Each structure stands twice: as structure tokens, then as C-alpha cells.
Amino acid sequence: MKIRLVSLVIISVLFSVLMAENPQNINLEMKMIGLSDVPSEEEVYFGVYIQDLDYPTAQALGYNELYGILITKVEKGSPAWNIGIRKNDILMEINGYPIFNVKEFESIKKLLHPGDIIWLHIWRDGNIFDITMKVQGRTKEKSDAKKQPKSKESYPVGWGGGSWIPYWVVFPVDDVNELIAHIGEPTGDKTFANNAISEDGVFMSGGGGKINIGIGFFLGGVGASYSFSDSDASTHSKIKYNLSFGGITLDKRYAFNRKLIGSLGIMLGSGGHQVEYSALANTDFNWPEISSSGSFNVKVSREYFMIQPRAEMLIRLLPWLAIQTEVGYMYGIPTHSGWKMQATTGDIYSIDNSPDTPFHSLTISVGPWFGF
Incomplete structure (x- = not known):
């Protein structure tokens, strides 16, 4: 019995000594045989x-x-x-x-x-x-x-993500405000004739995303819009205005450190102005005899091919959350001369004497970014 006990103690001690060594190093030594x-x-x-x-x-x-x-x-x-x-x-x-x-x-x-x-x-x-x-x-x-020369640390540029994206834009609004004020009935008969779009700029709301396609390049898409609508009860008329753009983006990211990632890129797409006006003619809205002998509805638009060179800075807060800032310049190349009109029948007509309204604006954006 004592011999067995002594044997067990010796075996235990040997086993403890073997286990005290780093098994990873033992394995490594075995891998390096030869x-x-x-x-x-x-x-x-x-x-x-x-x-x-x-x-x-x-x-x-x-x-x-x-x-x-x-x-x-x-x-x-x-x-x-x-x-x-x-x-x-x-x-x-x-x-x-x-x-x-x-x-x-x-x-x-x-x-x-x-x-x-x-x-x-x-x-x-x-x-x-x-x-x-x-x-x-x-x-x-x-x-x-x-x-030895010190190695410059290489920081990751991310894999992509997306978010809601706000834009502040300032573009020429003279022609648009003139159209809103004079479309349809005479100016003085519509209360929304005085609700002009601000010359100091408008806030556009949109969204976008991008993915890493290799060697620091990101492919994605973005779009945003601004809308305005109003109605006038006395003339039974309504107006809607919409400014929008959308397109594909290509950016090259540069990581300054683990928290700051910059990028230079471009957006290519389309967008433009659209004004829709509708009104009821010869109306009699008295209970119970409600009648109208006619109506008028028209859509007026001017469209552009959009180019936007831009620079971004991503400020990482968490592995999945950052603040994205962007400064760019949007330039619109008209797809046709003047403005066009779409009638209720769906036919499109060129509007005589309509202006060649330009589109160009500095764009500024600050918002959240989900992903990296």
C-alpha cells in the first residue's frame, strides 16, 4: 500500500512539473523540430x-x-x-x-x-x-x-455603414420663387404667394450608405430632398414644391489615426426642381349643393445631371457609431433648355420663355454614422 502511495505521489509531482510549463511553448518546440x-x-x-x-x-x-x-x-x-x-x-x-x-x-x-x-x-x-x-x-x-527606422502604424479605414444624412444647401431661388408666386391665379389671390423659399438656404433630409470595395475605396449611394407645400382655401388651390437629388458615390478613405478617418470623393447622379399646382374652377362649396365645373393640375420641372465633389471626416465615438461631417459643392448640368410642364394627360411640353435656371450650391452636412 505504501509503495502504491509513494508511486502516486511521484507521478503527481512529475505531472505537475510538466503542466507547469507553457503548453503553447511545448507545442511550439514540437512544431520546430528539424x-x-x-x-x-x-x-x-x-x-x-x-x-x-x-x-x-x-x-x-x-x-x-x-x-x-x-x-x-x-x-x-x-x-x-x-x-x-x-x-x-x-x-x-x-x-x-x-x-x-x-x-x-x-x-x-x-x-x-x-x-x-x-x-x-x-x-x-x-x-x-x-x-x-x-x-x-x-x-x-x-x-x-x-x-532601424520606425514603422508608421497602419490604421484601418473601415468596412462601411450608413445613416440619415442632413444637408444644408444654398442655391439660386429667384426663378423658383417667381414661379410659386405667379403660377395659376393672379398673385394677390393666393396666400401662399408670399411664402418664398429662403435665399439663405434650406435644410435637406436624406440618407446614404457605402461599403469597402478594396484598397481604401468605398462605393455607395446617397439621396436627399426638401419639400414645401401650402394651400389657399379662398381660391381652392394647392401648391407643392420639391427639390431632390440622388446618385452613386465613390470615396477614398485615409485613416489619420483610429478615431479620425478622412475621405475624398465624388457623387454622380440626378436631381432638380419640381412645382405642382392644382386648383378647382367655378366652385360652389355650399351645403348640401357642392359643385365644381372644372379643375386645373400641372407639374413644372427643371432637371439636372448632378456632380458633387466632396470631402468627409469620420469621428469615431464607438466601434459602431461615429459623427460624419461633409463639405461639398453640388453642380447641376441641365438636361434640357428651360423648364418643362407635364399636363394631366401625361404629355410633356416645353414652356416658352422659361429661364435657364442654374443650380450650384455649397453643401454642408453633420450627422451620425452607423458602422465603420
Whole structure:
């Protein structure tokens, strides 16, 4: 009985000693079997700058695995450069051992010696491939970290998102106000004739979104509108005005740090003015005899092909929430001369002597952004 007890104690002690060692390092040693164990005064030189891979960066690159480190720079002429490794590659494994962070990569480097042959598991733009590399070394004095140029940290530019987007625009309104005041009945007979659109600008409400299509470019869409309506009981007339635009966007983002992401881009689309007027003629609205001998309804519009160069700044508050600011310049190229009218029959006519109303405006937007 005592012999069994002593045996169990010895086995327990041995087991405890074995478990006290880092199992990850044990596994790593096993993975590195077959490498040179000859001491060297040189240290292993890859020629890459690396950083831990976070979730936003992985999503922005389209990488779906839970391990790997990001290569942010490759020195020209280095061993890594010569075998084809490039910036934004993800190093997944060395000799079959998965790399979860920079610390593990450094631990593996300490087990390598110049002259060892290793294979690297690399991810690039959705493709995974293996590369064989002969490890090279250089003296520790030359590879002293203080003498190496510091790597400029690469920040993620995001994967996309969307939100409600407000715009403040200031555009020429003289022709529009003249039309609102004089369409239909004489000016003095309509109360809404004096409700002119402000020359100081109007607030447009809309929405948009975009997605990362690679190398920092984002493709998306945006649209916004402003509307005004009024009616006059005495003349039984009603007017509606609408200003709108919409189109596709292409932007190039630049990350200044993890909180500030700027972009330059352009919107291409269409938009314009539309005024709709309706009225009842020869009416008798007396109970119970309610009658009207006629009605009038017309839509007047001027349309443009829209171009908007713009600059944005995204201020990240949370991983999924930011403040988006935008400044742009909207310019409209008319699709036809003058204004056009659509009758109740659906036919469209050009309006004689109608002005070639221009459209150009500075656009300013500040609002929330959901996503990154």
C-alpha cells in the first residue's frame, strides 16, 4: 500500500512539473523540430514590420479567421521581399504553427537560425498560399531596434455603414420663387404667394450608405430632398414644391489615426426642381349643393445631371457609431433648355420663355454614422 502511495505521489509531482510549463511553448518546440540548433551570433531577419490584427482591420480587409498578424511594411531587398511578401499580407502560420499575435511571432523567431528552411502560410486579398523561405540573419548590431527606422502604424479605414444624412444647401431661388408666386391665379389671390423659399438656404433630409470595395475605396449611394407645400382655401388651390437629388458615390478613405478617418470623393447622379399646382374652377362649396365645373393640375420641372465633389471626416465615438461631417459643392448640368410642364394627360411640353435656371450650391452636412 505504501509503495502504491509513494508511486502516486511521484507521478503527481512529475505531472505537475510538466503542466507547469507553457503548453503553447511545448507545442511550439514540437512544431520546430528539424530546425538547426547550432548557436549563432546573428539573429533572424525577415525584413517585415508587423502589428497585431484587430477585428475592424480584419473586416476591412475581408479576412475572416481568428488568428494571424498584419504585415504593415516590407523592406525592399529583404528575405520577405524576395519571396513576394507585400504590405497588408496576413501571416497566418509558420511551419504549420498558427500566429495569434506579435509576441508569438517573436517567440518563434528566437527558435530559428540563419540557414533554416521554413514555410509561411500567407493570406492576401482572399487567397491563401504557402511560401518557402530560407532564413537569413544579420549581426545584432545592425539589427539593433534603435538603428532601424520606425514603422508608421497602419490604421484601418473601415468596412462601411450608413445613416440619415442632413444637408444644408444654398442655391439660386429667384426663378423658383417667381414661379410659386405667379403660377395659376393672379398673385394677390393666393396666400401662399408670399411664402418664398429662403435665399439663405434650406435644410435637406436624406440618407446614404457605402461599403469597402478594396484598397481604401468605398462605393455607395446617397439621396436627399426638401419639400414645401401650402394651400389657399379662398381660391381652392394647392401648391407643392420639391427639390431632390440622388446618385452613386465613390470615396477614398485615409485613416489619420483610429478615431479620425478622412475621405475624398465624388457623387454622380440626378436631381432638380419640381412645382405642382392644382386648383378647382367655378366652385360652389355650399351645403348640401357642392359643385365644381372644372379643375386645373400641372407639374413644372427643371432637371439636372448632378456632380458633387466632396470631402468627409469620420469621428469615431464607438466601434459602431461615429459623427460624419461633409463639405461639398453640388453642380447641376441641365438636361434640357428651360423648364418643362407635364399636363394631366401625361404629355410633356416645353414652356416658352422659361429661364435657364442654374443650380450650384455649397453643401454642408453633420450627422451620425452607423458602422465603420
